[in-house]
Amino acid sequence: MMPQLQSQTIHYANPILPGFYPDPSIVKAEDYFYLVCSSFEYFPGVPIFRSRDLIHWEQIGNVLDRMSQLDLTDQKSSDGIYAPALRYYQGTFYMITTDVRGIGNFYVTATNPAGPWSEPIRIPYGGIDPSLFFDDDGKVYVTAQQGADYNSHAIQYEIDIATGEALSEPQVVWHGDGGPWTEGPHLYKINGMYYMMSASGGTAKEHREIIGRSDKPYGPFERYPEPILTHRNLDHPIQYLGHADLVEDHHGDWWAVFLGVRLTEEGYSVLGRETFLAPVIWNEGWPHIDNNEGTVSLDMVVQRLPMTVPAIPESHASIVEGREDFDAELGPQWLFVRNPSEGACSITEKPGFLTLYGQESGLSDVGQITFIGRRQQHLQASFTASMSFVPAADGEEAGLCIRRDEDAHYELGVRRSEGRNMIFARLTVRGESRIVHESETEADVLRLRIESTEKEYKLSCSADGENWLSVGSGAARAISPEDFVHKMCFTGAVVGLYATGNGQASRTPARFDWFEYVI
Structure with missing residues (x-):
């Protein structure tokens, strides 16, 4: 039975984590909810947040913050870490996930969710999207996706949670609803019944969440005949709903977190999949969220939340707007493309500045590149940085970049070419790069700016912060995941600071005094 709700109503805004935060998984532990998301090629991996009211989230760290846990050295964009699942049992947190081109399926543990987390404990079976379930009798099950496309299904087996060793052979337990890509399976036990929930249809227009139930952990599972979450038949500002996880609050109310995309009128979004x-x-023993009803909206109205006074009032603590002066250790929202090279990034070499040294690889290469950034979380925003960089060798460059992956990025900055230092702007679209501005400069310090609108990114620079020179613009669509060519893109736009030697390591430091994100 659901508890009686209070008559008052509360409004909150979706998404609760705007920007590239896909594949959410959630757990309640004592006074807080904790949530993790996929991170793919970015390091550190698996951002972890906490909240007391499910609305205001604070990032407390990243689960995989050491190379011994996550080696992304040669992984392409949209490889790396897929679909983590977070669970809590008897005082210990468990995060299980897939390193798709690395060590495969594994989990790590911690008693403090802010870390440190353990070294990986590998498990033997499953394709992607593993999840853990702790049963009342002490048995621990792994449920994971296996197969591809219309042959995709869920397998399940018991493990020794101390070692990861399989205690039973994997069994096929869930075939989904006949659609392609049965993914993100989770097993729950609620009111004495076992529920098997998964996504189906692929992570685009046909995306949906489906569920079945049984009185046994291995089923057979009676499938509810309709999706419990989808907008696939709706003309609605939120699309691609699915990949959900369930959590019960201390009132006995149930909630779902899931991914979705806010598409523009032209059918794309640079922000990617959000939470x-x-x-x-x-109803009659079945959970319902939104089956083409439109109840999942940007402005949500509920009768109560877990906490009446949020832990972080008045704003989303997960929002990254504001100025970073690089006066202290970088916050957990900063991320690198793959593992950073030793010595390539420092906030101590010159106090008050972020210092970058370019590597051989550049923004269009798969390799260790010098790039540090933050997720873009708003369509209308501006990103500005103050950079001191006087390159000494041909090929050295540094600047400000908006990045989707190797095939799609826009940047402006300073580079040395044929013995001259040049302000430049470059657009890379569908893997093809072109210089759209180049002019000689003798400035020691430049301010670099990228302004984002729903339709384009505008690039400009200034020597004094007052007089700005427009150096180019590029279509927003080209940075969106929907515009991929060679490889499906599962991420969203990240704005960052970078440096490269374009074929050789750079010996000239690029120093950034500050970075500002304004909406």
Whole structure:
């Protein structure tokens, strides 16, 4: 039975984590909810957040913050870490995930969710999207996706949680609803019944969440005949809903977190897949979220939240707007493309500055590149940095960049070419790069700016912060995941500071005094 709700109503805004935060998984532990998301080629991996009211989230760290846990050296964009699942049992947190081109399926543990987390414990079976379930009798099950496309299904087996050793052979337990890509399976036990929930249809227009139930952990599972979450038949500002996880709050109310995309009128979004929240309504033993009803909206109305006074009032602590002066250790929202090379990034070499040294690889290469950034979380925003960089060798360059992957990025900055230092702007679209501005400069310090709108990115620079020179613009669509050519893109736009030697390591430091994100 659901508890009686209070008559008052509360508004909250979706998404609860705006920007590239896909594949959410959630758990309640004592006074907080904790949530993790996929991170793919970015390092550190698996951002972890906490909240007391499910609305205001604070990033407390990253689960995989050491190379011994996550080696992304040669991984292409949209490889790396897929779909983590977070669980809590008897005082220990467990995060299980897939390193798709690395060590495969594994989990790590911690008693403090802010870290440190253990070294990886590998498990033997499954394709992607493993999840853990701790049963009342002490048995621990792994449920994971296996197969591809229409042959995709879920397998399940028991493990020794101390070692990861399989205690049973994997069994096929869930075939989904006949659609392609049965993914992100989770097993729950609620009111004495076992529920098997998964996504189906692929992570685009046909994306949906489906569920079955049984009185046994291995089924057979009676499937509910309709999706419990989808917008596939709706003309709605939120699309691609699915890949959900369920959590019960201390009132006995149930909630779901899941990914969705806010598409523009032209059918794309540079922000990628974001994390949304909706209440779960139980009816005759089945959970319901939103099956083409439109109840998942940008402005949500509920009758109560877990906490009446949020831990972080008045704003989303996960929002990254504001100025970073590089006066202290970088916050957990900063991320690198793959593992950073030793010595390539420092905030101590010159106090008050972020110092970058370019590597051989550049922004269009798969390799160790010098790039540090933050997720773009708003369509309308500006990103500005103050850079001191006087390159001494041909090929050295540094600047400000908006990045999707190797095939799509826009940057402006300073580079040395044929013995001259040049302000430049470059657009890389579908793997093809072209210089759209180049002019000689003698400035020691430049301010670099990228302004984002729904339709384009505008690039400009200034020597004094007052007089700005437009150096180019590029279509927003080209940075969106929907515009991929060679390889599907599962990420969203990241704005960052970078440096490269374009074929050789750079000996000239690029120093950034500050970075500012303004909406």
